[in-house]
Amino acid sequence: MSRVDGLLGAVRRRQRMADAAWGLTRIALPAGLWLAALTLVAIRRFDAPSQLLWLTALPVPLVLAWAALRRHPWRAVARRVDEHYGLDDQLGNALELQARPPRADDPRTADIVAIMQERAQTLAASLDPRPVVPLRVPTPRWTDGLAAAAAVGGMLVPPPDPPVVFADPDPIVIEIDRELHHEALDLALAEPLRENLRDLAATHQDTPAELAEAILDVLDALEKGEIDRATALERLEELEQLLAEAEERWEAELEEDPAMLAEAMRELAGALEQQEVTQETAKALDEGKGEQAEQALAEAGEQAQADEEARKQLDEALQEAERRLSNAAQNKDSDTDEKLDEAERRLRREEKKEAKTPEEQADKERRLKKLRDEVESLRRQQEREQKARDRLEQLRRQAKEAASKGSSPQKKQRSLEKLGRGMSQASRKSRQSQRMGQARDSLEEAKSVVRRAGQQGEGQDRRRQQMRRFSQAAKGQRDGKDSKGKDGKGKGNESTLLVEGQVGEGEPKGFMEMPGEGQGEGEGQGEGEGEGQGQGEGDGQGEGQDGQAGQGEGQGQASQGDGIGDGSVDPLGADSSMKTNMKNVRVKAKEGRGVSRAEVIRDASQEGFATEPYRKVYKDYRGFAQSAIDNEALPAAARRRIKRYYQLIQPRD
Amino acid sequence: MSTAITTAETQQALQQLQDDLRRLVDEVQRVIVGQDRVIEGVVTCLLAGGHGLLEGVPGLGKTLLIRTLAQAVHLDFARIQFTPDLMPADIVGTSVLVQGEEGFGAGARLEYQPGPIFANIVLADEVNRATPKTQSALLEAMAEGTVTAGGQTRRLPVPFLVLATQNPLEMEGTYPLPEAQLDRFLFKIRVDFPGEDELMSILDRTTGNEGQEVKPVLDAPRLLQMRELVRAIPVAESLTRYVVRVLRASHPDDKHAPDLVKRYVRFGGSPRGAQAMLLAARVRCCLQGRLSPSIEDVRAVTPSALRHRVILNFEGEAEGVQIDSCLAQVLDAVPTD
Numbered sequence: 001m002s003r004v005d006g007l008l009g010a011v012r013r014r015q016r017m018a019d020a021a022w023g024l025t026r027i028a029l030p031a032g033l034w035l036a037a038l039t040l041v042a043i044r045r046f047d048a049p050s051q052l053l054w055l056t057a058l059p060v061p062l063v064l065a066w067a068a069l070r071r072h073p074w075r076a077v078a079r080r081v082d083e084h085y086g087l088d089d090q091l092g093n094a095l096e097l098q099a100r101p102p103r104a105d106d107p108r109t110a111d112i113v114a115i116m117q118e119r120a121q122t123l124a125a126s127l128d129p130r131p132v133v134p135l136r137v138p139t140p141r142w143t144d145g146l147a148a149a150a151a152v153g154g155m156l157v158p159p160p161d162p163p164v165v166f167a168d169p170d171p172i173v174i175e176i177d178r179e180l181h182h183e184a185l186d187l188a189l190a191e192p193l194r195e196n197l198r199d200l201a202a203t204h205q206d207t208p209a210e211l212a213e214a215i216l217d218v219l220d221a222l223e224k225g226e227i228d229r230a231t232a233l234e235r236l237e238e239l240e241q242l243l244a245e246a247e248e249r250w251e252a253e254l255e256e257d258p259a260m261l262a263e264a265m266r267e268l269a270g271a272l273e274q275q276e277v278t279q280e281t282a283k284a285l286d287e288g289k290g291e292q293a294e295q296a297l298a299e300a301g302e303q304a305q306a307d308e309e310a311r312k313q314l315d316e317a318l319q320e321a322e323r324r325l326s327n328a329a330q331n332k333d334s335d336t337d338e339k340l341d342e343a344e345r346r347l348r349r350e351e352k353k354e355a356k357t358p359e360e361q362a363d364k365e366r367r368l369k370k371l372r373d374e375v376e377s378l379r380r381q382q383e384r385e386q387k388a389r390d391r392l393e394q395l396r397r398q399a400k401e402a403a404s405k406g407s408s409p410q411k412k413q414r415s416l417e418k419l420g421r422g423m424s425q426a427s428r429k430s431r432q433s434q435r436m437g438q439a440r441d442s443l444e445e446a447k448s449v450v451r452r453a454g455q456q457g458e459g460q461d462r463r464r465q466q467m468r469r470f471s472q473a474a475k476g477q478r479d480g481k482d483s484k485g486k487d488g489k490g491k492g493n494e495s496t497l498l499v500e501g502q503v504g505e506g507e508p509k510g511f512m513e514m515p516g517e518g519q520g521e522g523e524g525q526g527e528g529e530g531e532g533q534g535q536g537e538g539d540g541q542g543e544g545q546d547g548q549a550g551q552g553e554g555q556g557q558a559s560q561g562d563g564i565g566d567g568s569v570d571p572l573g574a575d576s577s578m579k580t581n582m583k584n585v586r587v588k589a590k591e592g593r594g595v596s597r598a599e600v601i602r603d604a605s606q607e608g609f610a611t612e613p614y615r616k617v618y619k620d621y622r623g624f625a626q627s628a629i630d631n632e633a634l635p636a637a638a639r640r641r642i643k644r645y646y647q648l649i650q651p652r653d
Numbered sequence: 654m655s656t657a658i659t660t661a662e663t664q665q666a667l668q669q670l671q672d673d674l675r676r677l678v679d680e681v682q683r684v685i686v687g688q689d690r691v692i693e694g695v696v697t698c699l700l701a702g703g704h705g706l707l708e709g710v711p712g713l714g715k716t717l718l719i720r721t722l723a724q725a726v727h728l729d730f731a732r733i734q735f736t737p738d739l740m741p742a743d744i745v746g747t748s749v750l751v752q753g754e755e756g757f758g759a760g761a762r763l764e765y766q767p768g769p770i771f772a773n774i775v776l777a778d779e780v781n782r783a784t785p786k787t788q789s790a791l792l793e794a795m796a797e798g799t800v801t802a803g804g805q806t807r808r809l810p811v812p813f814l815v816l817a818t819q820n821p822l823e824m825e826g827t828y829p830l831p832e833a834q835l836d837r838f839l840f841k842i843r844v845d846f847p848g849e850d851e852l853m854s855i856l857d858r859t860t861g862n863e864g865q866e867v868k869p870v871l872d873a874p875r876l877l878q879m880r881e882l883v884r885a886i887p888v889a890e891s892l893t894r895y896v897v898r899v900l901r902a903s904h905p906d907d908k909h910a911p912d913l914v915k916r917y918v919r920f921g922g923s924p925r926g927a928q929a930m931l932l933a934a935r936v937r938c939c940l941q942g943r944l945s946p947s948i949e950d951v952r953a954v955t956p957s958a959l960r961h962r963v964i965l966n967f968e969g970e971a972e973g974v975q976i977d978s979c980l981a982q983v984l985d986a987v988p989t990d
Contacts, residue, residue: 075891076990082947087946088938091888096889097945106885111663113887116944 003124004091009079010129014430015077016067018133019605023063025138031059033147040154047421066653078438086133087123094120190219190449192647200435207246208439214239215446222450227470240443240599250436254393257384257632258433262326264392266623268423274393275317277310278304286619288434301416305409318419322396329392342376347371356605374642383585395422433628441643444636615651669957670882671942674700676870677939684721684865685714686858687851693940694842694957695722695816699876700883700939701781701932704795704815706830706931708782711984713844714855715818719776726876727869728773729810729987735783737826739937741790746769748803765803770794773873777817781827788834791815795837812876832964839929840954841961886935887945893931896951897990902928902983903963911982917969918979929958948989956980 036056061273078092094116102109194216201212215236265285273282277300284292304311345479350368355361401407401415625646629639674696681692685798695718698705707715716732723730731792746768752758770791771777777791794800798809817838819830835841847855854981858865871879902909903921913920933954934946941950 073990079948079989088941088943088949089945090943093887093889093892093945096891097887100890102890104885104887107659108663108666108882108885109887111660112667112885112944114660115664115667116887134802145725430917470973627897 003121004078004095007081007124007127008074008091008095009128010152011081012027012072014129014133015072015080016070018135019425019485020064021135023067024060028059028063030144030147032056033144033151033440034060037150037154040151041157043255044154044157044159047418049144081127081129081132084433085127090116091120091123116191122179133369153239190446191631192644193442193445194219194448197446200438200442205437206432207243207250208435211239211243211246211439212442215442219446219449223327229450231279236443236447236450243439243443246437247440250432250502254384254433255383256388256429258388258430259627260328260331260385260388262430262434262630263627264325264388264395265423265430266627267328268395270623271320272317274320275313277313278317281370285423288427288431290424290431293427294424297416299421300433301413302325305413315403315405318399318416322399322403325392325396329396331389336378336382337442340375340382341573343371343378347375355581391422391426395419395426437639438632439634441640445640456589575644576628617653618646618649622650664883667939667944670879671939673871673875673879674940680725680867680870681718681721684972686854687847688718688844690841691718691844693937694840695921695934696940697936697954697957698816698839699726699812699814700879700936701929702814702880703932704817704832704837706835706838706841707816707818707844708803708841709818709824709844711820711848713846714777715775715844719774720786721867723774724752724867725869726774726871728812728814728873728876730774730776731769731772732776732778733769734778734789735780735906737782737784739783739787741787742768742802744770744790745800745802746771746788762804765805765807765814767807767852768800771807772879773812773814775813775815776939777815778816779820781819781829783828785828785831788828791817792834792837795834805838809892812873812880832962834922835961836925838934838961839958842957843960844915849944855897857918874945878917883935883939884932886938888931888935889945891990892934892946892948892951895948896927896930896934898953899930899955899983900924900959900986902987903959909983909987911979911986913974913979913982916965917972918973919966919969920964922959926962930954933958954985958987 011070035058036053039048039052039055042052043050075092075096079089081087082089082091094113097113098117101113104110197212197216197219201209201216217236218227218232218239222229227235233603268410269285272278272280272285279299280299281293281296284290284296300314304314347368350371353364355364355380398415398419402412402419404412404415407415477579625642628634631644634642660854678692678696681690681696681869685692695707699722707719720730720732733739746766748763748765750757751762751764753762755761780791794809795815795839798811798813799806801807815838816977819827825833865950898909900922901907903914903918903926904910905915905918905921907921910918910921930951931946934950937950937954938944938946956977959980963976963979965974965976
């Protein structure tokens with residue numbers, strides 16, 4: 001029966017291949033597509049791990065394994081061949097009767113079986129196994145189309161909110177010609193700005209960080225004299241252009257209103273801060289560190305599982321968070337709707353106006369375009385606010401589920417994880433928006449600094465020359481040019497100016513002619529916000545022509561304590577001698593309480609002193625101010641001023 | 654060597670069997686137009702050694718078919734027209750007083766006069782018109798091949814074949830055959846009305862002057878040899894199992910039973926039904942020129958072998974359920990593997 005066995009073996013192999021083809025197209029393909037659709041939805045909408053996508057390929061090995069392991073009894077295969085060729089079970093019966101000979105008393109039965117087997121061999125040699133099992137890929141059905149449509153639909157599901165790192169395809173590189181051929185500028189007053197820029201550059205790798213680094217480079221180069229002021233301004237203009245492009249892209253990609261998210265995150269941080277177990281989360285959230293906040297919340301959840309007290313605290317914090325998030329989600333303070341209505345009204349009114357002349361027509365079109373842009377912008381803003389509300393509502397639900405007493409611990413844990421993730425994403429988004437704003441403010445401030453540095457260049461030069469002169473005088477050197485008193489009238493003996501206690505070591509080079517009584521003048525310049533005042537004092541020695549010692553005292557108002565005064569004091573020694581007379585003076589301390597600067601505010605004492613820690617008060621006020629900055633259209637200068645103010649009054653440890 | 658010779662002889666015998674069967678069928682078909690399935694069924698009964706019940710309206714050639722078959726196999730043929738007043742003795746025969754030399758006095762004796770049942774092929778025409786008492790006279794003859802009359806049992810001639818007919822339309826004044834008697838029939842063959850072409854041929858053949866002469870192609874000894882050879886045909890175990898499954902599926906409580914059977918059948922086929930199926934499948938494979946029956950053979954003979962053995966319940970009778978429909982569902986429901 002070797003031929004029959006060979007024929008049936010070939011048919012069985014083809015049957016397995018046909019099974020595999022059928023299974024792959026009828027089962028694996030639609031199942032894979034459905035799985036793809038489901039996993040995509042799960043990943044994108046329910047934060048399922050992306051490894052789930054491997055499930056899509058799972059039907060393929062399963063189907064292949066099924067095709068390889070499926071039983072194909074010889075009898076069934078033989079019956080299939082018999083059916084295909086219309087042999088009426090001749091092959092199958094011969095095979096079976098050989099394997100299990102029938103019990104019969106008649107010897108002719110065995111003879112018939114032998115004849116059957118002989119015929120089967122002859123038949124098998126002439127049969128082709130291929131037509132028995134045709135290998136055809138099944139034609140697609142409408143259900144396959146449905147599965148494909150589902151997979152496409154799954155791909156159209158919006159992806160999960162990515163970490164809000166604004167990707168800039170082109171890194172910001174500002175070429176600076178660093179040849180030292182310009183006069184260096186003192187940008188000491190720009191140090192707070194630089195500090196801000198360094199903070200901005202250090203925390204993230206995004207467009208604001210790159211911008212901050214570029215601005216710092218420009219300021220450094222300007223300070224070192226590697227570029228002049230005009231070039232620095234030019235570079236900053238380039239950076240501003242890049243920032244504008246980045247802001248445009250950010251604006252286009254922005255889905256939710258960051259100001260609303262930021263406000264809600266502040267509220268959420270305030271709610272979480274009330275319980276010890278969530279204070280770390282609140283702190284991280286307040287600082288805009290979304291990932292840390294998520295991590296801290298997860299740790300709080302673990303702590304709550306282990307400790308009953310922590311669980312209670314967490315539940316209370318989450319209930320408070322839910323309440324505040326609910327308020328934030330229902331917040332209708334935004335006047336976007338009213339503005340939009342107003343803009344649309346104006347647009348309709350403008351559209352109805354008729355232009356009589358071509359000039360009026362052109363003017364009308366210009367106004368219409370402006371109004372349409374405004375309406376469009378407000379509509380986008382309205383959509384963002386709505387999406388932000390949706391997001392906050394989602395967070396509220398998750399907070400509610402996480403705090404629900406009826407839920408299982410596993411469900412609560414999942415809700416807590418989702419809350420942390422959503423919180424982190426919202427925080428990152430709002431943080432990114434703030435960073436863009438910070439970059440814009442810093443750039444404006446840098447431009448301002450550079451401009452002012454240029455305006456004050458003459459004063460700087462003068463001051464630098466004076467510093468050099470003082471330095472030389474302190475060393476007893478002449479610079480070939482006599483120094484004269486301010487009034488130019490002094491004709492007394494040369495008197496040496498000692499600067500800040502430095503005692504001349506050589507021959508006196510600088511002289512001040514003074515008419516009997518010297519008069520000093522202090523010079524000082526203050527930069528910045530007008531803060532800080534100092535007093536400069538200068539001592540001088542002068543010698544008049546009549547041999548009387550000249551005396552002078554000078555006082556100057558100077559900022560930052562760098563005032564230099566000139567004038568004269570009592571001569572401490574012979575006028576021609578470099579040796580000074582030492583005079584010890586004993587100062588008697590005043591006994592008693594002395595003068596106190598403490599001032600009792602009587603009203604406050606009657607009302608009672610503040611019991612709230614300053615740190616907390618400061619945080620509340622700063623949050624309010626930040627909210628105002630984010631929400632309201634303030635001029636950049638005003639925003640800078642507010643920020644600077646809060647930087648100055650921030651609590652110090 | 655001897656095995657090779659035996660095999661060759663067997664092969665020759667098989668070939669002879671198939672040739673004889675073909676000639677027999679051809680001879681019958683010279684007279685009977687169409688009705689191939691009926692001819693096949695009657696020949697199957699002849700070869701399998703079972704009796705046949707032909708059901709059809711009058712005038713479809715049932716009697717002619719049986720008569721032709723008897724002539725073709727060169728066997729004794731008797732026809733009994735069953736009527737309500739037919740008595741058992743009219744069938745099996747009776748002992749009559751025979752005059753002696755002195756008339757009915759001394760020397761007179763009872764002499765058994767065999768009835769028409771003593772023939773190789775008996776046509777029991779309209780068998781359902783006789784009373785059950787008369788019908789039961791057939792029972793022993795069909796089951797045992799013997800007749801008991803006057804306290805003496807007499808063997809019927811071999812081969813003995815009863816081919817009964819009944820009219821499905823005129824049921825008034827009839828006595829439906831009891832299940833026990835129906836079970837004695839190997840086949841219940843339904844004779845359908847001929848088609849248009851067949852009717853044309855019938856008219857051509859029967860309305861002219863020329864009659865069709867039937868030539869005997871077999872004789873009794875040859876028929877008995879053929880019966881033996883048919884029973885020597887091997888049957889695969891899977892086919893036997895399929896027969897058993899089909900039979901069991903005709904019962905409403907079997908797992909393979911289709912809904913129609915579960916709902917409308919009171920009792921399925923008897924083991925005699927399975928025997929009939931297997932034997933008939935063997936004959937059919939010979940008729941088809943094959944050496945072993947196939948599932949297709951079983952499927953082809955199942956309606957004839959089981960339709961008179963399956964009993965409908967009251968609901969089935971009331972709904973007018975066709976037993977053939979139930980059997981068709983059974984064949985579809987039973988797996989072939």
